[in-house]
Amino acid sequence: NAGVTQTPKFQVLKTGQSMTLQCAQDMNHNSMYWYRQDPGMGLRLIYYSASEGTTDKGEVPNGYNVSRLNKREFSLRLESAAPSQTSVYFCASSESPGAGNTIYFGEGSWLTVV
Amino acid sequence: DQQVKQNSPSLSVQEGRISILNCDYTNSMFDYFLWYKKYPAEGPTFLISISSIKDKNEDGRFTVFLNKSAKHLSLHIVPSQPGDSAVYFCAASWGGNNRLAFGKGNQVVVIP
Numbered sequence: 001n002a003g004v005t006q007t008p009k010f011q012v013l014k015t016g017q018s019m020t021l022q023c024a025q026d027m028n029h030n031s032m033y034w035y036r037q038d039p040g041m042g043l044r045l046i047y048y049s050a051s052e053g054t055t056d057k058g059e060v061p062n063g064y065n066v067s068r069l070n071k072r073e074f075s076l077r078l079e080s081a082a083p084s085q086t087s088v089y090f091c092a093s094s095e096s097p098g099a100g101n102t103i104y105f106g107e108g109s110w111l112t113v114v
Numbered sequence: 115d116q117q118v119k120q121n122s123p124s125l126s127v128q129e130g131r132i133s134i135l136n137c138d139y140t141n142s143m144f145d146y147f148l149w150y151k152k153y154p155a156e157g158p159t160f161l162i163s164i165s166s167i168k169d170k171n172e173d174g175r176f177t178v179f180l181n182k183s184a185k186h187l188s189l190h191i192v193p194s195q196p197g198d199s200a201v202y203f204c205a206a207s208w209g210g211n212n213r214l215a216f217g218k219g220n221q222v223v224v225i226p
Binding site: 004031033040041042043044045048050058059090092094096097098099100101102103104105106107108 | 116118120145146155156157158159160163165203205207209210211212213214215216217218219
């Protein structure tokens, strides 16, 4: 049982380049999330998708776009990468968007923008 | 401005003793609180949670206490085991949704 799978695990980008982080979950969950974690900081919500077909901004959405491709997949796109986007990115999912639904995280994607 | 605060970033404890992690919050609208555990190079994993209508929740070696008037919660791990060595994040949500605000985390080292 893979749970939440993110690709790529590591990526180095040059300033201004674009890339997409892919995420898929095999738990038939309705809700999916993208978080980032900077050194010495807690996780911050970038975007979330309460259910298939919906997406909403989180705490730090600037510079990112998302696509809920289907129930399984939720991608995060950086259109023009900036050094401030160097971070560890975590995709996550939960059965539904309500409080108390356990959120399951992927292993993380390490992104460096030079 | 950080709404969930974890001070004392690191804690060392002898195996078998109690580990106590503290968390303070500023948003009085928070109605659900969680603790997550994270090992290096892995994603966080859910540990225990508590609703704002309760003041205590226990699950095996883990107990979370909530003091709403002080906007404070704590996680007790007893007895501590070497496998508990990890970073622990306090998190909170409000409005009945699952959008979490995280603290910076506490590094716990359990010494065998």
